[in-house]
Amino acid sequence: MTPETLLYALTFPILGVFLGLVYKGVDRRVSARLTSRIGPPIRQPFWDVGKLLLKETVVPKNAVAWIFNAMPIVSFAASMTLLLYIPFGVLKAPLEGYGDLVVILYLLTLQSLAMAIGGFASGSPFSSVGAQREMVLMMSYEMPLATVIVGFAVLYKSFSLTTIASTPVWGVAGPLAAMGVLLLFVALLVVTPAELAKLPFDIAEAETEICEGMLAEYSGRNLALFYLSDAVRGFAMAALEVVLFFPFTLTSILNLNLTGTPYYVVEALWFLFKVMVIYLLAITLVRTSFARFRIEQASRIFWVYVNIIALVGLALVWLGV
Amino acid sequence: MAKTQYYVPVGPIHPALKEPIRVEAKVEGERIVDVDVKRGFAHRGIEYMGMKRNAIQTLYLSERICGICSISHPYAFVIGSEKALGIEAPPRAQYIRTIIAELERIHSHILWLGVVAHEMGFDSLLFWTWKGREKVLDILELLTGNRINYSVFMIGGVRRDITESQAKAVRDMINYYRIFTEEMKDVFLADPVYKARTRGVAQLSRDMAKKLNVCGPVARAAGLRMDVRQDTPYDAYADIGVRAVVPQDIVGEARGDAYDITLVRIYEIEQSLDIIEFCLDNMPEGKLMAIPNYVALLAKIRRSEGEAIGMHEAPRGEVVHYFKYGNKRDGPLVWKVVAPSYNNINTWGPLLLGAEVADIPIVVAYIDPCMCCNDRLAVVRDENGRLIDPATLHLKAVEKTRKLREELGVRE
Numbered sequence: 006m007t008p009e010t011l012l013y014a015l016t017f018p019i020l021g022v023f024l025g026l027v028y029k030g031v032d033r034r035v036s037a038r039l040t041s042r043i044g045p046p047i048r049q050p051f052w053d054v055g056k057l058l059l060k061e062t063v064v065p066k067n068a069v070a071w072i073f074n075a076m077p078i079v080s081f082a083a084s085m086t087l088l089l090y091i092p093f094g095v096l097k098a099p100l101e102g103y104g105d106l107v108v109i110l111y112l113l114t115l116q117s118l119a120m121a122i123g124g125f126a127s128g129s130p131f132s133s134v135g136a137q138r139e140m141v142l143m144m145s146y147e148m149p150l151a152t153v154i155v156g157f158a159v160l161y162k163s164f165s166l167t168t169i170a171s172t173p174v175w176g177v178a179g180p181l182a183a184m185g186v187l188l189l190f191v192a193l194l195v196v197t198p199a200e201l202a203k204l205p206f207d208i209a210e211a212e213t214e215i216c217e218g219m220l221a222e223y224s225g226r227n228l229a230l231f232y233l234s235d236a237v238r239g240f241a242m243a244a245l246e247v248v249l250f251f252p253f254t255l256t257s258i259l260n261l262n263l264t265g266t267p268y269y270v271v272e273a274l275w276f277l278f279k280v281m282v283i284y285l286l287a288i289t290l291v292r293t294s295f296a297r298f299r300i301e302q303a304s305r306i307f308w309v310y311v312n313i314i315a316l317v318g319l320a321l322v323w324l325g326v
Numbered sequence: 327m328a329k330t331q332y333y334v335p336v337g338p339i340h341p342a343l344k345e346p347i348r349v350e351a352k353v354e355g356e357r358i359v360d361v362d363v364k365r366g367f368a369h370r371g372i373e374y375m376g377m378k379r380n381a382i383q384t385l386y387l388s389e390r391i392c393g394i395c396s397i398s399h400p401y402a403f404v405i406g407s408e409k410a411l412g413i414e415a416p417p418r419a420q421y422i423r424t425i426i427a428e429l430e431r432i433h434s435h436i437l438w439l440g441v442v443a444h445e446m447g448f449d450s451l452l453f454w455t456w457k458g459r460e461k462v463l464d465i466l467e468l469l470t471g472n473r474i475n476y477s478v479f480m481i482g483g484v485r486r487d488i489t490e491s492q493a494k495a496v497r498d499m500i501n502y503y504r505i506f507t508e509e510m511k512d513v514f515l516a517d518p519v520y521k522a523r524t525r526g527v528a529q530l531s532r533d534m535a536k537k538l539n540v541c542g543p544v545a546r547a548a549g550l551r552m553d554v555r556q557d558t559p560y561d562a563y564a565d566i567g568v569r570a571v572v573p574q575d576i577v578g579e580a581r582g583d584a585y586d587i588t589l590v591r592i593y594e595i596e597q598s599l600d601i602i603e604f605c606l607d608n609m610p611e612g613k614l615m616a617i618p619n620y621v622a623l624l625a626k627i628r629r630s631e632g633e634a635i636g637m638h639e640a641p642r643g644e645v646v647h648y649f650k651y652g653n654k655r656d657g658p659l660v661w662k663v664v665a666p667s668y669n670n671i672n673t674w675g676p677l678l679l680g681a682e683v684a685d686i687p688i689v690v691a692y693i694d695p696c697m698c699c700n701d702r703l704a705v706v707r708d709e710n711g712r713l714i715d716p717a718t719l720h721l722k723a724v725e726k727t728r729k730l731r732e733e734l735g736v737r738e
Binding site: 134207293294 | 340353445448523683
């Protein structure tokens with residue numbers, strides 16, 4: 006492990022948390038504007054986290070305390086690790102040599118799993134129902150998500166994200182495979198809100214049905230950790246989509262001749278802009294324009310429709326390679 | 327392996343409920359296998375307070391029974407009182423009353439549409455509908471001076487006139503809502519997600535609706551053509567000839583589910599617009615109050631004796647007020663209020679049984695429940711005039727419920 010990797014490993018999580026919270030703030034603001042409200046200031050998520058950290062952490066009487074307290078940390082650690090596997094624009098991922106897309110898949114799952122286990126351990130009926138729903142939902146959306154990743158593996162003969170990011174997918178794929186990649190993108194866009202537990206797939210946290218479900222019993226520091234990991238996960242998921250489908254650099258598009266610091270700054274800002282666009286399209290816009298599905302409806306959507314889209318995409322990619 | 331069962335308590339404090347009531351659902355996975363509805367968390371004693379005041383004070387107290395139906399209760403109150411006291415309101419006052427009652431129906435129905443959208447997680451629709459609802463609240467404020475408790479009715483008339491300029495504003499509002507209801511039909515009735523969440527949910531058959539004694543839009547959605555405005559017309563409704571809105575007239579069949587009730591409510595908004603337009607076009611001239619002098623009115627009440635039932639079709643269903651005047655008092659001797667939610671809440675038990683946890687908020691919201699309409703002091707006497715104590719009353723209620731359950735084939 007080089008000192009450079011260590012530096013990345015320290016700065017990326019801090020940057021990730023900051024960006025995650027900023028994006029969450031923008032998301033709330035834009036969503037409010039879409040529904041004719043003013044919305045909170047963009048710094049509101051920071052205040053929320055600060056407030057939660059100051060508040061008392063309550064552990065329910067009939068909870069399995071150690072699991073209950075451990076799960077927010079697991080979830081937070083998973084989201085922090087996730088950041089280290091995603092190339093940030095032109096920067097390489099700090100842990101690129103130690104893992105790839107499959108690890109990302111597992112890290113994404115780990116967070117949902119941590120929330121579900123925490124929900125079960127809390128001993129509250131709302132959390133138990135929420136955790137059950139989360140498990141069902143996970144089983145539903147993992148298949149299309151895995152199909153997308155397999156599709157990329159077929160295309161690149163590699164699971165490495167840096168390889169994928171360095172050569173844009175649209176250049177590698179032929180016309181048939183490009184159509185397949187487009188279908189994979191659609192499938193991943195539908196999976197995104199479910200992965201992040203946002204409307205219309207926030208079934209496991211449904212406020213009006215089961216009072217935030219798995220998070221019902223969480224408070225104080227534990228809730229703050231879940232809140233942070235949720236924010237980071239949102240950013241990471243959008244960043245992942247950008248890396249997979251839109252890795253074009255601004256210099257390559259505009260034929261700019263930049264080097265040194267300006268190059269990195271411009272590319273970083275361009276990357277953040279792309280992530281923001283995907284974030285707003287896949288999360289904010291969707292969650293403002295849909296009602297919550299019932300769990301069996303959501304399962305049917307993923308198992309039937311999204312799966313068909315993803316599998317057809319995979320088949321096209323396979324035929325086109 | 328035995329399936330794990332959980333008790334999911336909904337209420338008295340829960341995001342799906344804005345007022346205190348408790349639904350205890352026993353769930354197996356997502357399926358509800360047993361349900362118990364407990365009420366009686368709000369204690370207000372409004373009827374008792376009313377019996378200690380004079381009739382005019384009680385009239386304004388009756389507005390406070392419900393925050394949304396704040397004209398429905400006074401409407402039933404004035405109709406009942408006028409019948410008991412033998413006063414007749416001037417025609418112009420009757421038309422103004424009808425206009426205000428229908429304006430309230432518009433705002434209540436739009437509010438409900440927003441609430442049910444919120445219950446299924448569709449908050450954008452909630453904000454959109456409530457933004458649209460502001461217009462009718464503004465008009466109500468213009469006509470009465472208040473947004474919520476209008477204080478405009480009086481025994482034997484109304485306290486404020488509708489002037490020409492106000493009538494013009496109301497006509498503008500009608501045009502606005504004609505477009506808005508068309509938009510709502512698109513957004514609610516044609517939306518696949520809304521359809522997926524409401525079709526077949528909270529489905530109440532015609533027979534079950536009759537057995538459970540439901541009223542208002544819930545009964546009409548089940549296909550029962552019942553509406554106080556149609557069955558026992560009063561005030562301007564007698565001139566209009568209101569016909570109850572039922573789904574079979576609109577889409578051919580009544581399924582009685584949450585989708586049908588949305589249908590009924592949206593089309594009732596249109597009906598209300600028609601009624602308001604008719605009233606504005608045919609508004610008779612004349613005075614506003616039969617007895618303008620309050621002192622004279624109270625003196626007349628003190629001299630009068632009589633009892634009567636006043637009924638009004640509130641947005642949620644029929645509101646019934648029973649009155650007895652006499653004994654040289656200037657207020658009602660007996661005042662008994664029956665609000666529509668009291669009948670409609672009975673549907674929760676049978677409908678929730680076998681439903682999913684995700685359907686709880688929709689089943690709870692579809693009747694537009696109002697707890698504070700329900701809970702008032704009740705004194706029950708048996709046929710010999712003796713007070714029935716709470717324990718006996720409870721036993722009787724249990725017997726009745728058991729009998730009802732057997733008839734409906736619920737549990738046991």
